Amino acid sequence: MKSHLIKSLPVVLAGLFAGTVAMAQEPATSTTQFRTWSIGVNAGALTPLSPLGGKNDFSNNRTNFGYGLYIKKQFTPYFSLRLDGVRGKLKGDNTEAFKSGVVNNSPVSAFETQLEYSGSLNAVVNMFNIDMFQKENALQLYTSVGAGLAGYKPTITTAAGTTAFAGGKTIRELIIPVGVGAKFKVSDGINIDLGWTINYVDADNLDGLHRGPSNDKYNYGYAGLEFALGTGKQLAFHNPVALTYDEALAAKNAANALKSDLDAQKAENAKLRSEMNDLLKDTDGDGVADKLDKCPGTPAGTVVDGSGCPLVAPKPQVTVITEEDRKVVNEAIKNLEFDLGKATIRSKSYASLNRVAGLLVEKNFSLKLAGHTDNTGSKELNLRLSKERAESVKAYLVSQGANASRIEATGYGMGQPIATNKTAAGRQQNRRVEFTLY
Template sequence: MKSNLFKSLPVILAGLFAGTAAMAQEPASTATPFRTWSIGVNAGVLTPLSPLGGKNDFSNNKSSLGYGLYIKKQFTPYFSLRLDGVRGKLKGDNAEAYESGLVNNSPVRAFDTELQYSGTLNAVVNLFNIDMFKKENVLQLYTSVGAGLAGYKPTITTAAGTSLYAGDKTISELIIPVGLGAKFKISDGVNFDLGWTITYVDGDNLDGYYRGSNDKYNYAYAGLEFAIGKGKQLAFHNPVAATYDEALAAKNAANALKGDLDAQKAENARLRSDLNSLLTDTDGDGVADKLDKCPGTPSATVVDGAGCPLKTPEKVVEKVVVTEEDRKVVAEAIKNLEFDLNKATIRSKSFASLNRVAALLVQKNFSLKLAGHTDNTGSDALNLRLSKARAESVKAYLVSQGANASRIEATGYGEAQPIATNKTAAGRQKNRRVEFTLY
């Protein structure tokens, strides 16, 4: 069942190649600016042991030819996923003593295992770029780790010289490869790849001899990697250097803008100096010195557009003459003025005399002061409001008859200015009044 995976591996690879070719044929407007897909081929040495230590089933492990193929997708400059397939042979015998000096008394003299397939999916991490200020480097170190399946058939030779097969079927085991390598960019599309992978097998069947510890093998290889598509390879792109270049460009742009700003400031200072010179007004008359034909004008002097004093005509004050007849008209209005009880409403019997006052104001352009007064009945605040309201009511009536509102002043004094005693009804009647003063 597990061996079917290797049989389907060519189909998977063909599908990935087809997808890669389709991406490479995309229009330039939608294609990525970097090459992110690549394929690689390699060949090297397979050895059935781990140099990192552990128990080895055979004292003399031999190196044999191995070869591999992979396809890789680069997601960032530092990370990619790689689908690897490796084949080859693993050999070893007990012709020598162990390095510890122990006598090799194994019942198995030698083994020859055909690694029919190993398919793994590996995460590959680029460790660093050699030159952090170079946008594309030619040397790159990387490490990888992954998991997958290996299918193999071991053949063992016993101490008596008999060759035995471990089984007719291919043995499939889980494997975990851990590797590191160095990649050299030959051109934009071709890299030289040196790598070394140690593969740990989840079983003790690889060499056909069970000793109770998991088997392992390593693969040291050299090969070529071919980037697919157009543009630079994302794996060799150095974002640190690109960011540095962008920062440097931004700094240069900022310096250029600063130079423009300094030049603009200098121009503004020159214009400000010219403007200050143009607007200088030494005598403070509102006319700049360059246009002032009468410099040294005294402060607060009204000047014309040339800065020279204006000749103002003397103001003619019209003399207001109030005759005895005028006073009689006002006195009659005062005498006939009546309001509704505790209100500012003028009674109609007062209209005739008020009409004559309004006509007098219009005819002679008099000014009139209206002063409202009350007796001491009620609160001070109420009396003040009532006196003010009655004075305003008289003013409103006179204005309605054509008098100039700006020449009429209405004031309320409440009970503060009595002209008779408030102890009698007659006195209180006299105190409830609106006084008219012509001027």
């Protein structure tokens, strides 16, 4: 009855609203590269019954030609709104008994209804793309539900003859269309559309006969063509799941590449540690590396010179550091450079270091070397690198004749910055070796 179908209208509208919400919650997909508007034309069979329950008013419902068109807006790959229109003719009679064997003794023996128009707004949901790992599929299944208005004129046949129902006036009733379908993409702009829609009428007068408690309904099975407007691919056949899968593969490949780079860096660091250990190895513990020690095996506690040979203790003397001495040291600090990420001293630093070595030999000064780094890399790596760089400067000064026992090399890592580490200039200042004469 009409009241039952009107009560179901809020449910239909809620379904449309839920579809719109689902559309809004869909992950953002740029539609500028897709076709989102389309028009469709179709033709098929109109039948005044439904296999999904309810009583039929006539025992023999005939199939007649119907045709329609629609305009559709695709909002996401899964959701669209479609405005449908259908016209055609519905027929039925009582020339045969019902399938149960009961003979229809209705006073109305036949009817013919001209469906002048049927317009509805439908929410269409694409249930899935056949291949979830393919970016764009050629076959798609969908369901639809909506609400609209139908206008029709029934003509009935009785024993008295054929007459127009309701005085021949056009009857207008609410309809609820529910459908399923399948689309086959022929090209970027054309699809073959196959569908079946059951239209629930909010009245029992579609066939010109009031019979039983059930409202009338009619089927429309159709085949047609859909034309996607614009340029680019069709959004309806776009598969964001496959796109996400491709992005995950790309991220995995990038991670593997980064891992390879990290492994190569670890190997380079291991090689550097091995080279530094070999360079700084001091078997007899006299403070002179084996590679520079001209008197290996010196007894413990023996004071040695820069070449590792025993040295007669000098007479105590008063250490006086002049401004000229400090100038020599400051120039060495200013010119000191290492290879990137290593403790290897660059050759441009040799000249100023040679002057510091000459100063240490001439005046027998003591020298404290303090290595510092910026905050690039781990704390442990920076602490080790600062120590190695200070030791590298000590080794070079000793190679130029300075007394190893008067040179102290210490690494402080990144714990004592003198400038900000947020800029390249600041980090450059923090990568340093400080010289302190005493």
